[in-house]
Amino acid sequence: VILRESLIVFFVSFSLYLFIMYTQQKKVNFLFFSFLLLSIASILHAGVIFIVIGYFYYLLKEKSSSKIQFIKKPIIYILIIVLVFSMFSFDDIFLRKFSKIESVDSIVDQVAKGTNSSAGSAYLQGYEINSFRDLIFYSPLKFLYFFFSPVPWEIRNINDVIAFGLDVFIYFYLFYLIVKKVKNINWKNPSNQLFLCLLISIITTGFVYALGTSNAGTALRHRYKILILIILAVFVPVKSKLKKSKLKQNYKKVI
Numbered sequence: 743v744i745l746r747e748s749l750i751v752f753f754v755s756f757s758l759y760l761f762i763m764y765t766q767q768k769k770v771n772f773l774f775f776s777f778l779l780l781s782i783a784s785i786l787h788a789g790v791i792f793i794v795i796g797y798f799y800y801l802l803k804e805k806s807s808s809k810i811q812f813i814k815k816p817i818i819y820i821l822i823i824v825l826v827f828s829m830f831s832f833d834d835i836f837l838r839k840f841s842k843i844e845s846v847d848s849i850v851d852q853v854a855k856g857t858n859s860s861a862g863s864a865y866l867q868g869y870e871i872n873s874f875r876d877l878i879f880y881s882p883l884k885f886l887y888f889f890f891s892p893v894p895w896e897i898r899n900i901n902d903v904i905a906f907g908l909d910v911f912i913y914f915y916l917f918y919l920i921v922k923k924v925k926n927i928n929w930k931n932p933s934n935q936l937f938l939c940l941l942i943s944i945i946t947t948g949f950v951y952a953l954g955t956s957n958a959g960t961a962l963r964h965r966y967k968i969l970i971l972i973i974l975a976v977f978v979p980v981k982s983k984l985k986k987s988k989l990k991q992n993y994k995k996v997i
Contacts, residue, residue, distance in 0.1 A: 746786050746787075747963060747966060747967065749783075749786055750783050750786045750787050750790060750967050751966065751967060751969075751970065753779045753780070753782050753783035753786070754779075754780065754783050754790055754793065754967060754968070754970060754971075755970045756779050757776045757777075757779035757780040757783065757793075758776075758793075758970060758971070758974060760772045760773075760775050760776035760779065761773065761776040761797060761800075762936070762974075764776060765800065765936050770821070773801075773821065774821060776797070777794070777797070777821070777822075777825050780793060780794060780797075781825065787967065789947065789950050789951050789954070789964070789967070790947065790967055790968070792943070792946045792947040792950050793943040793946075793947050793968070793971065794943075795942060795943060795946045795947075796939040796940060796941075796942040796943030796944075796946070797939065797943075798822065799935075799938065799939050799942050800935055800936065800938075800939035801822065803932075803935050803938075804935070849874075849877070849953075850871060850872070850873065850874055850876070850877050852953075852954070853871055853877055853880070853884075853953050853954075854870075854871040854872075856954070856955070856956030857869045857870070857871060857956070859956045859957055863891075863892065863898075863902075863957040863958035863959045864956055864957040864958075865887050865891050865892075865893070865896060865956065865957060865958060866880075866883060866884065866887055866956070867956075877953075881949060881952070881953065884949075884952040884953055884955075885948055885949055885952045887952070887961070888948065888951060888952035888955055888961045888964075888965060889913050889917065889948065889952075889961075889965055890910050890913060890914060891910070891957075891958040891961050891962075892905055892906055892910065892958040893910075894906065896958075902958070905958065905962060909962055913965065913969075913972070916972050916973065916976055917972070919976045920941070920944075920972070920975050920976060923937070923975075923976075923980060924941070926982040926983060927980050927981070927982060927983065928980075928981045928982060928983040931980075931981040933980075933981050934980045934981055936978055937975060937978045937980045940971055940974055940975040940978060941975055943968075943971055944968060944971050944972060944975060947968050947971070948965075948968065951964045951965065951967075951968075
C-alpha cells in the first residue's frame with residue numbers, strides 16, 4: 743500500500759478512463775488531461791509513458807465524423823506535438839530512467855547486464871547478448887517471462903507457489919482471453935480501434951519493461967502497472983469476423 747506503485751497505477755488508470763471518455767464523447771479536454779495524467783505517472787516511473795503509443799495509434803486512425811471533428815483534428819495534433827516536445831525537453835524529469843540509453847549498443851549493453859543477475863528470483867541467466875540481432879531473438883522470451891514468472895519449473899519455495907497461484911495464473915487467463923479475441927477480431931472494422939489501441943499499448947509497454955527486468959519479484963511489481971490495460975483489453979467489446987462456413991450455415995438457415 744505504501745509503495746509508489748499505487749500512485750502510478752492510479753494515474754495510469756485515470757488516464758485510461760479519460761482517454762476512453764474521449765473516444766466516446768470526442769472532447770479534447772478529456773484527451774488533454776489523459777495525456778497530462780500519463781505524464782505525471784511517467785515522473786514516478788518512466789516506463790508507463792510508452793502507453794501513449796497506443797493513444798497515438800488511435801488518434802492517427804480516427805476518422806472525422808463531422809465538420810467540428812475536422813476542425814478539432816489539428817488541435818489534437820498540436821497537443822500531441824507540444825506534449826512530446828515537453829517530455830523530451832524535460833527528459834530528466836519524465837524520462838530519467840532512460841538517461842543511460844544513448845544508442846542501440848547501449849540498449850544491448852543494458853539488457854545484457856540483466857543476464858548476470860545475482861537475485862534469487864532471477865530468470866533467463868547465462869544468455870549471451872552481443873548484438874541487436876541477439877536482442878531481437880531474446881525479446882519474445884523476456885516478454886513471456888516478464889508476464890508469467892515465476893514459471894512452474896523455477897518455483898523455489900512457498901512464496902513462489904503463492905505468487906504463481908494469485909498472480910501469474912490471473913495474467914495467464916487474461917492473456918488467454920485476449921488471444922481468443924485477436925483470433926476472431928475483424929481487423930477492418932473501425933469500431934475495433936480502441937481494442938487495438940489497448941493491445942498496442944500492452945505490447946510496447948510490456949516489451950520495454952520486459953527488456954529491463956530480469957527477476958520474478960521485479961516483474962511482478964512492474965506488470966501490475968499495466969494490469970488495468972490488460973483487463974480493459976479483455977472486456978472492451980469488439981466486432982468479430984464470421985468464418986465462411988458459419989456464414990454459409992446462417993445463409994442456409996435464412997433460406
